[in-house]
Amino acid sequence: MNFSEPFKLSGLLGRFSPDGKCLASCVQHRLLVRDASSLQILHLYTCVDQIQYLEWSSDSLFILCAMYKRGIVQVWSLEQPDWHCKIDEGSTGLVASCWSPDGRHILNTTEFHLRITVWSLCTKSVSYIKYPKACQQGVAFTKDGRYMAVAERRDCKDFISIFVCRSWQLLRHFDTETQDLFGIEWAPNGCVLAVWDTCLEYKVLLYSLDGRLLSSYRAYEWPLGIKSISWSPSSQFLAIGSFDEKVRILNHVTWKKITEFEHPATIASKKTIVYKEVEKSPTVGTERLSFPPTRELASSLFSTQSKYDISQVPVSLQYIKPVADRANPKVGVGMLAFSADNCFLATKNGDFQIMSLSWHSSGDSMLLLSKDHFCVCYLEREEVK
Amino acid sequence: MRCCLRWCSGTQPGSVAMGDWKTITVPVLSSDSQNTFPYTSERKRSPTSMSSQVLRLSLPSSKSMHSFFSAFCTEENIEQSISYIDRELTTLGFPSIYAESKGKELNLVSMVNCMNELLVLQHKNLRAQEEIEIQHLKLGSDMDHLQNCYAKLKEQLELSKREIVGLQERDRQLQSKNRNLHQLLKNEKDEVQKLQNVISSRATQYNHDMKRKEREYNKLKERLHQLVMNKKDKKLAMEVLNYVGRADGKRGAWRTDKTEARNEEEMYKILLSDYEQRQKQLLLENTELKKVLQQMKKDIISLLPPQKQKPKERPEDGLVLSDQEEDIGELNKENMWELSCETVREQLTNSIRKQWRMLKNHVEKLDNQVSRGHSGALNAKDVISREDHELETEKLELEIQQCKEMIRTQQQLLQQQLTCDDDTTLLLQDCYLLEERERLQEEWRLFREQKKNFEKERKNFTEAAIRLGLERKAFEEDRGAWLKHQFLSMTADCKSENLTTPSAFLRNSDPDIRLVRSTSRQRRLPSVLSPTVSPEPCQISQYITQNSVASEKAAADNKPNLWVESDDKEETEECTKSWEDSGLGTLCRNLHMEQLP
Numbered sequence: 001m002n003f004s005e006p007f008k009l010s011g012l013l014g015r016f017s018p019d020g021k022c023l024a025s026c027v028q029h030r031l032l033v034r035d036a037s038s039l040q041i042l043h044l045y046t047c048v049d050q051i052q053y054l055e056w057s058s059d060s061l062f063i064l065c066a067m068y069k070r071g072i073v074q075v076w077s078l079e080q081p082d083w084h085c086k087i088d089e090g091s092t093g094l095v096a097s098c099w100s101p102d103g104r105h106i107l108n109t110t111e112f113h114l115r116i117t118v119w120s121l122c123t124k125s126v127s128y129i130k131y132p133k134a135c136q137q138g139v140a141f142t143k144d145g146r147y148m149a150v151a152e153r154r155d156c157k158d159f160i161s162i163f164v165c166r167s168w169q170l171l172r173h174f175d176t177e178t179q180d181l182f183g184i185e186w187a188p189n190g191c192v193l194a195v196w197d198t199c200l201e202y203k204v205l206l207y208s209l210d211g212r213l214l215s216s217y218r219a220y221e222w223p224l225g226i227k228s229i230s231w232s233p234s235s236q237f238l239a240i241g242s243f244d245e246k247v248r249i250l251n252h253v254t255w256k257k258i259t260e261f262e263h264p265a266t267i268a269s270k271k272t273i274v275y276k277e278v279e280k281s282p283t284v285g286t287e288r289l290s291f292p293p294t295r296e297l298a299s300s301l302f303s304t305q306s307k308y309d310i311s312q313v314p315v316s317l318q319y320i321k322p323v324a325d326r327a328n329p330k331v332g333v334g335m336l337a338f339s340a341d342n343c344f345l346a347t348k349n350g351d352f353q354i355m356s357l358s359w360h361s362s363g364d365s366m367l368l369l370s371k372d373h374f375c376v377c378y379l380e381r382e383e384v385k
Numbered sequence: 386m387r388c389c390l391r392w393c394s395g396t397q398p399g400s401v402a403m404g405d406w407k408t409i410t411v412p413v414l415s416s417d418s419q420n421t422f423p424y425t426s427e428r429k430r431s432p433t434s435m436s437s438q439v440l441r442l443s444l445p446s447s448k449s450m451h452s453f454f455s456a457f458c459t460e461e462n463i464e465q466s467i468s469y470i471d472r473e474l475t476t477l478g479f480p481s482i483y484a485e486s487k488g489k490e491l492n493l494v495s496m497v498n499c500m501n502e503l504l505v506l507q508h509k510n511l512r513a514q515e516e517i518e519i520q521h522l523k524l525g526s527d528m529d530h531l532q533n534c535y536a537k538l539k540e541q542l543e544l545s546k547r548e549i550v551g552l553q554e555r556d557r558q559l560q561s562k563n564r565n566l567h568q569l570l571k572n573e574k575d576e577v578q579k580l581q582n583v584i585s586s587r588a589t590q591y592n593h594d595m596k597r598k599e600r601e602y603n604k605l606k607e608r609l610h611q612l613v614m615n616k617k618d619k620k621l622a623m624e625v626l627n628y629v630g631r632a633d634g635k636r637g638a639w640r641t642d643k644t645e646a647r648n649e650e651e652m653y654k655i656l657l658s659d660y661e662q663r664q665k666q667l668l669l670e671n672t673e674l675k676k677v678l679q680q681m682k683k684d685i686i687s688l689l690p691p692q693k694q695k696p697k698e699r700p701e702d703g704l705v706l707s708d709q710e711e712d713i714g715e716l717n718k719e720n721m722w723e724l725s726c727e728t729v730r731e732q733l734t735n736s737i738r739k740q741w742r743m744l745k746n747h748v749e750k751l752d753n754q755v756s757r758g759h760s761g762a763l764n765a766k767d768v769i770s771r772e773d774h775e776l777e778t779e780k781l782e783l784e785i786q787q788c789k790e791m792i793r794t795q796q797q798l799l800q801q802q803l804t805c806d807d808d809t810t811l812l813l814q815d816c817y818l819l820e821e822r823e824r825l826q827e828e829w830r831l832f833r834e835q836k837k838n839f840e841k842e843r844k845n846f847t848e849a850a851i852r853l854g855l856e857r858k859a860f861e862e863d864r865g866a867w868l869k870h871q872f873l874s875m876t877a878d879c880k881s882e883n884l885t886t887p888s889a890f891l892r893n894s895d896p897d898i899r900l901v902r903s904t905s906r907q908r909r910l911p912s913v914l915s916p917t918v919s920p921e922p923c924q925i926s927q928y929i930t931q932n933s934v935a936s937e938k939a940a941a942d943n944k945p946n947l948w949v950e951s952d953d954k955e956e957t958e959e960c961t962k963s964w965e966d967s968g969l970g971t972l973c974r975n976l977h978m979e980q981l982p
Contacts (some may be wrong), residue, residue, distance in 0.1 A: 062629075075625075077629075082626075083626050083627070084625075084626055085623065085624070085625040085626065086623070086624050086625075087623045088622060088623070088624075091613055102631070104629060104631055112606055112609065113606075114606055114609065114610050114613070119623050120627065121625065122628055122631045123628065123630045123632060124628070126623075146651075146655075147652075153599075155603075156595075156596045156599050156600065164648045164651075164652075167644060167648075169644065169645060169648055171648055171649070171652060179592070180595075189659055189660075190655065191655065191656055191659040200588075208656065209652055209655060209656050210652060210653065210656060222581070225957075252663075253663075253667075263857060267798055322887070341855050
């Protein structure tokens with residue numbers, strides 16, 4: 001594996017374009033666009049303030065840079081480098097900003113979630129969405145970009161509005177039976193919307209595109225509830241990861257639980273394969289140390305070889321009991337990822353330091369990113385004849 | 386000595402009772418004070434002591450007997466004793482021993498009879514006594530035995546009573562523990578319930594508080610919103626260089642009712658298509674499952690033993706067709722319809738259930754039969770006995786063995802046949818040919834290598850020969866020169882002599898040489914030097930060798946230029962024949978031409 005030289009980056013803002021040809025990165029208030037294969041700088045843009053958020057438009061023609069402190073969003077074009085666009089929210093402030101799926105509208109969430117403003121790059125029109133809900137995932141677009149669901153809250157009740165993205169017309173507006181809506185997510189087929197409640201209540205509601213409640217699922221009542229939710233790519237399954245360290249899978253025909261997976265602290269099942277990373281760092285005798293250290297010695301001291309051993313079951317995983325009196329405890333299934341062919345589900349339980357978990361589109365390899373490690377896992381699958 | 390008579394109480398006259406033997410003390414002669422009384426006075430003795438008493442009674446010692454006998458009747462009181470005896474006998478029912486009722490004459494006959502009677506009675510009594518004693522002994526032993534049993538049973542009873550008490554105690558303890566646990570459980574449940582109530586009440590409280598705070602927050606937001614909107618910031622705007630076209634290239638449309646309706650329509654279309662897709666998938670799944678079920682049904686039917694056909698003369702039975710035929714008919718029906726309507730589905734599932742039940746029964750029956758067969762008692766003709774089964778298996782095994790052997794022999798024959806087959810022989814021949822060809826190729830390769838080696842050697846040889854020739858030429862020249870020198874010196878000595886005579890050969894050779902040289906000069910390259918200078922031949926020869934070597938090196942190109950024709954056709958032809966490709970041919974020619982003289 002080859003690595004290029006490191007480039008400066010601020011704010012963890014480095015993004016590949018959706019078509020994969022360019023790489024955008026931010027350094028303070030400058031935006032650099034490089035070619036993805038040669039890493040040569042193609043464009044350099046300067047924004048008015050330190051960039052806090054960066055997003056490519058879906059057709060890879062525009063880049064959005066949001067500066068929350070100043071409340072300004074600047075949009076740059078790759079086709080015409082001298083084209084510019086600046087959206088100033090003024091005193092309403094800016095908390096979040098994102099593209100619409102067609103790549104021509106920008107949705108700005110003002111401070112205190114007062115409203116969401118939809119700025120259009122094509123026309124002079126501006127739309128407002130009032131009372132958006134201040135939650136983790138309050139706005140969700142369907143995969144084909146036709147519809148947008150927005151969670152709202154009025155008079156201490158949760159509502160969902162479904163808009164048609166083409167014209168930003170309101171299609172449906174209905175209330176949900178949640179106490180305090182935590183997140184919404186469309187199924188990949190765009191016909192079912194999953195709505196889940198805050199972690200104080202375990203409740204998942206499934207609404208059809210036209211606003212009808214299809215089903216509701218509740219596993220238990222009092223302990224802390226849902227931590228993460230993920231749809232399978234074929235929309236057949238909905239995986240719910242909860243604070244009781246279990247994953248429950250619902251099926252799309254009956255919306256009832258078909259199976260649940262546990263994450264025990266000690267793995268005792270014979271069918272589980274446990275891979276344990278064993279790091280070998282070479283030991284150096286003290287008499288060989290010299291000052292200043294020679295180049296080979298230095299590189300050998302810091303080169304650790306790692307390999308993976310298959311541990312024999314039963315294996316007990318390191319389990320640190322989280323502090324009981326803090327909010328949002330670091331227990332439970334926090335990350336879920338389905339493979340692209342619906343065959344596998346990867347889950348992360350507990351407080352293992354995994355930042356992200358993603359599958360390759362072919363479904364036979366997976367990427368694990370932790371704070372200072374990076375691991376690629378390959379799956380060898382038997383051919384089904 | 387006194388004897389007192391005491392009558393047995395409760396005894397009937399003439400009967401002997403075991404009851405309370407009261408004492409009968411008979412007055413005895415006082416003279417015999419040392420005599421022991423055979424009768425001693427004791428009341429109500431225990432049976433054991435009584436028996437000894439009885440024995441003592443019945444069998445007094447002989448000594449005491451004599452004394453007793455003499456003590457009763459002496460010389461003085463004969464009359465009294467006789468009258469006493471008579472009185473006793475009469476009371477006992479015997480006839481009187483007196484001859485008459487008043488007289489003192491003794492009736493000897495009656496006395497003897499009485500005595501005999503008394504003896505007989507005595508014997509009888511003794512026998513009876515013996516029997517009684519035996520019985521008494523038996524009863525005593527029985528009694529002992531029973532007492533022992535009784536004692537043991539009492540002990541056992543004691544033990545069991547103690548055990549019972551112990552168990553009862555344990556039972557009581559367990560019961561109390563159980564009650565305690567129940568109590569604990571109830572307490573825990575109550576606590577849990579209480580906690581749940583607490584949680585729910587707190588939750589409602591929190592919700593209420595949250596709502597209140599949220600309302601306040603909303604109010605603040607509204608106020609803030611108003612303030613912000615009121616400010617009418619001029620900066621609240623978007624400045625853009627120029628508006629960009631839409632992503633899909635179309636122009637924007639106004640929002641009207643029509644667009645709304647269109648949106649609705651589109652939404653419903655999307656939903657419908659999704660439902661249709663799902664329905665299609667489900668239909669496919671259903672048909673597959675139905676196929677599988679039907680297949681299963683067929684398999685089950687085939688597994689079951691053939692049902693006996695009910696005779697058609699009994700239509701009131703209700704089973705005209707057997708179940709199987711009915712099901713087969715249903716199968717065909719289902720195939721024809723292939724609808725998913727309620728009745729067809731139910732029919733299918735019902736028939737499968739029925740068949741499955743029949744299969745289950747059949748399997749159970751077989752199980753029973755097998756278990757019965759193990760026990761050995763069989764009369765049913767359906768069941769095969771164990772021995773028959775074993776015989777069958779043996780036969781089958783033999784058959785299998787035979788078949789295997791047959792197969793093996795056939796395989797061998799087939800192999801043999803294959804070896805005589807035409808195709809294979811051709812193939813084999815081809816193989817041989819291939820082998821030969823390869824061998825030939827190998828040999829060719831060797832031959833070529835050898836040829837190359839030979840060429841090399843010949844080349845070296847020719848080089849050497851050339852060198853030799855040149856050296857020889859040089860030598861000849863030297864010799865010629867030397868001879869000339871000699872000749873000149875000789876002619877210098879005698880000038881009158883004919884020049885030509887001594888060295889005709891030389892002269893001939895000289896002009897010849899000159900001739901050769903001149904002719905060769907014509908043919909040679911202009912670089913070749915003049916022949917007359919003597920030290921030069923060496924150089925010339927060297928140069929020629931160099932030239933020839935050089936020409937050899939550049940043989941391919943220089944070949945045709947160097948030598949125009951060849952005089953000695955024979956030898957050169959030989960040369961050329963054998964050394965065609967190399968420039969050595971030309972050198973060979975050169976060599977031979979040089980050797981012309």
